[in-house]
Amino acid sequence: MNPTELSTALAMLRDAAPLVHNITNQVVANLTANALLAIGASPAMVQAEEEVEEFVVQAAALVVNIGTLLAPQRRAMHLAARHAGQAGIPWVLDPVAAGATAFRRETAQDLLALRPAVLRGNGSEILALAGEDGGGKGVDSGAATGRAVAAARAVARREGVVVAVTGAIDHVTDGTRMVTVGNGHPLLTRVTGTGCTATALIGAFLGAGLPPLTAAVAGLATLGVAAEQAAGAAAGPASFQVALLDRLHGLDGATLAARARLG
């Protein structure tokens, strides 16, 4: 992918300021909402099963994240994802700790069958959805990149979705094409919910009308470049998290295109 596509994507996002409907976990809700505001989108966290269908059709995109899953929330996710699909509203799935329990595995598979535009997970999560032992440690990955990338391609082909598997190098595939994003910083793994932030940013780019592969690459490159800038000014995870929001807000298209390391 040409890096100039990234600056176009960012301009489209800021122009559209898309309403992004999130059904997400209680650990990251605040960081996710702030990251979406910082990049130029409008977040809303709406998760009652009584209202998600009515709400999702008002949104430009939907983000579904199973991090702190409860049965009523699972029902709300299914209703919202199904309704989004029927209404042509793109959505992105984050299958947090999908391999850890049967409840998570079954929920993630059920949601995947509703065809998100993009599936974004760490290596262990994508391996679990490919039916392999992903070796995760709770919400954290323990997977080797090579196996996870092969699993991403397999899941993308099987389900007909774009799969993004994150790590030191991110890989995005539609089952045929493969794009890598080499940006990022190890401090991203010392703040909770940066993967969830990546997923939400992908949702914002989907809401701006970008095709799934472009939206996924743009979301990951945006986060990775902002993280590299934030790390330079950070004393540790706490100041890094604050600086990350500042850098997402301040990022311009020319800098994004110049600093993105796409392969």
Ligand SMILES: Nc1ncnc2c1ncn2[C@@H]1O[C@H](COP(=O)(O)OP(=O)(O)OP(=O)(O)O)[C@@H](O)[C@H]1O
């Ligand atoms: N070692 C690393 N070096 C640089 N960037 C990294 C590294 N590991 C992960 N990242 C980046 O951190 C972000 C989160 O990816 P990660 O794979 O850790 O997600 P995750 O495990 O789902 O996170 P969480 O559960 O905390 O939301 C991505 O943008 C990814 O590129």
Ligand SMILES: Cc1ncsc1CCO
């Ligand atoms: C720590 C944690 N536990 C459930 S979700 C979550 C946020 C990172 O995925």
Ligand SMILES: [Mg+2]
């Ligand atoms: Mg995660």
